[in-house]
Amino acid sequence: MSAPPSARTASAPLTPARKARERDVPPQLVHDPHETRLRLLDAAEALFAEHGYKGVSLRTITGKAGVNLAAAHYHFRNKEGLYRAVFERRVGPMNTERDTLLAACVAAEAQTGALDVAAVLDAFIGPSLRVGALPGGETFRRLSGRAAADPSPEVRRVVYELYDPVAMRFVEVLTRACPHLTREDLFWRLACAYGAMMYVRADSGRLQRLLGDDLSMADSAAAMHHLIPMLTAGFALPSLSAPPAEKKKKAK
Amino acid sequence: MSAPPSARTASAPLTPARKARERDVPPQLVHDPHETRLRLLDAAEALFAEHGYKGVSLRTITGKAGVNLAAAHYHFRNKEGLYRAVFERRVGPMNTERDTLLAACVAAEAQTGALDVAAVLDAFIGPSLRVGALPGGETFRRLSGRAAADPSPEVRRVVYELYDPVAMRFVEVLTRACPHLTREDLFWRLACAYGAMMYVRADSGRLQRLLGDDLSMADSAAAMHHLIPMLTAGFALPSLSAPPAEKKKKAK
DNA sequence: TAGAAGTCAAAACGGACGTTTGAATTTTTT
DNA sequence: AAAAAATTCAAACGTCCGTTTTGACTTCTA
Numbered sequence A, B: 001m002s003a004p005p006s007a008r009t010a011s012a013p014l015t016p017a018r019k020a021r022e023r024d025v026p027p028q029l030v031h032d033p034h035e036t037r038l039r040l041l042d043a044a045e046a047l048f049a050e051h052g053y054k055g056v057s058l059r060t061i062t063g064k065a066g067v068n069l070a071a072a073h074y075h076f077r078n079k080e081g082l083y084r085a086v087f088e089r090r091v092g093p094m095n096t097e098r099d100t101l102l103a104a105c106v107a108a109e110a111q112t113g114a115l116d117v118a119a120v121l122d123a124f125i126g127p128s129l130r131v132g133a134l135p136g137g138e139t140f141r142r143l144s145g146r147a148a149a150d151p152s153p154e155v156r157r158v159v160y161e162l163y164d165p166v167a168m169r170f171v172e173v174l175t176r177a178c179p180h181l182t183r184e185d186l187f188w189r190l191a192c193a194y195g196a197m198m199y200v201r202a203d204s205g206r207l208q209r210l211l212g213d214d215l216s217m218a219d220s221a222a223a224m225h226h227l228i229p230m231l232t233a234g235f236a237l238p239s240l241s242a243p244p245a246e247k248k249k250k251a252k
Numbered sequence C: 001t002a003g004a005a006g007t008c009a010a011a012a013c014g015g016a017c018g019t020t021t022g023a024a025t026t027t028t029t030t
Numbered sequence D: 001a002a003a004a005a006a007t008t009c010a011a012a013c014g015t016c017c018g019t020t021t022t023g024a025c026t027t028c029t030a
Helices: A016-021 A035-051 A058-065 A069-076 A079-112 A117-133 A137-147 A153-177 A183-202 A206-211 A220-236 B016-021 B035-051 B058-065 B069-076 B079-112 B117-133 B137-147 B153-177 B183-202 B206-211 B220-236
Strands: none
Touching: A035 A058, A035 A069, A035 A079, A035 A137, A058 A069, A058 A079, A069 A079, A079 A117, A079 A137, A079 A153, A117 A137, A117 A153, A117 A183, A117 A220, A137 A153, A137 A183, A153 A183, A153 B206, A183 A220, A183 B183, A183 B206, A183 B220, A206 B153, A206 B183, A220 B183, A220 B220, B035 B058, B035 B069, B035 B079, B035 B137, B058 B069, B058 B079, B069 B079, B079 B117, B079 B137, B079 B153, B117 B137, B117 B153, B117 B183, B117 B220, B137 B153, B137 B183, B153 B183, B183 B220
């Protein structure tokens, strides 16, 4: 009957049961301290990735997790809370890695005097693709890729709150790294980089359909190896602003 | 009580009312020959673009269109039929333009002896962005961009059936245009191009959030002017296949 | 050991959904 | 003008949804 303890701040489990867990505790006797939570997160991650936020019901999720329907509301307050918790579990470490790599870029700048665009792109895109290498990370990679285009307000809220702060830091550094580009140039090149990253993340299978081969986007090292040079070459191009409205002028 | 006449093949309206319309007919007297159909298509296009396939109900659509709920089923059989009809109205002309421009590329190849990658990319991406210039096309541009990442089976069916045939032709021509690339190279560069195109189409507003400026993706000419050089530069890079697994070798 | 708090399970609630029905109405044809 | 076909309409059907309630069971605390 008591109020759900961890529902309002799903990222900070303060439960006594958790505290007991972190001490010694015979591991056989406590067979389900937070097991229900974990089963829900895993089932939700897989189902959201496959069918989208509106495409899955809590009944399907709790069914796959083998737990009661009400458990989802007990642990996560509501459907959006469960969705957000799925993201928080993965995005935290990912953002940490992003920040670490970005700091390394800025540190290198102090020595060489210039920012390496390829390294900045690597620091931004790399962690977001490497989550696929973690156990269970592959499905989350697809989930987050699809979330980028999901119009549901619940999804937009989660994506904005979790990704925006770090993304803004990268935009700032990239702006400094590309002094030859106008704000408009940067806008379109970022659109290209962001779109490519999200498309690889989502891995909709469309290209495999079109090419017919048995190619895969799962290998994050291969993805980085091909993507970074392409995008870096794009950012290296000179500014393209200004001329689009004119009709005929001799080139440059 | 009669069976819906145009429901099964929504793209071919054979209705007698239509035939009467195409003759002379005083245009004031017939105030709603296919007006219900059009109102439904317009309302559905706007609402699907904003909320996604699962995010809108037929009640909301018919409400906005000012028609009866059952009219949607009468004219389009079911929800997927309405969704598909929204696409068919726009994709037909778009695919025609794509094919025309692609044919021009191949014709130029016969003269110059080589395929212009930039022209092929232009022929593929240009028509898909220029639909935004048509009346009502801007909302469809966002709709189709979001549909690329929508996991609903209904959406996937429509997208595959309507876009795949032409897309496959472009893949074939692009393969010929880039003899220096392996199948794997092409896979990743297409992912980049496709992702960038879809991201601009969807225009989620994410980048505007991050950059803070009042930039816009609506201007298709500006979009092409920035995107094509970037992607062309990417396709022009030499092959990147093979080396990713090795640890240390001197470059090339 | 008694009680408080945390956890799970069964059942139900009200609402929204896609779809169907059957008749009324309009339009076209003869 | 009458018959036939096409279209619109109000109402309902059955289903699934997110959420809440209530109560039992377990675990920790004092």
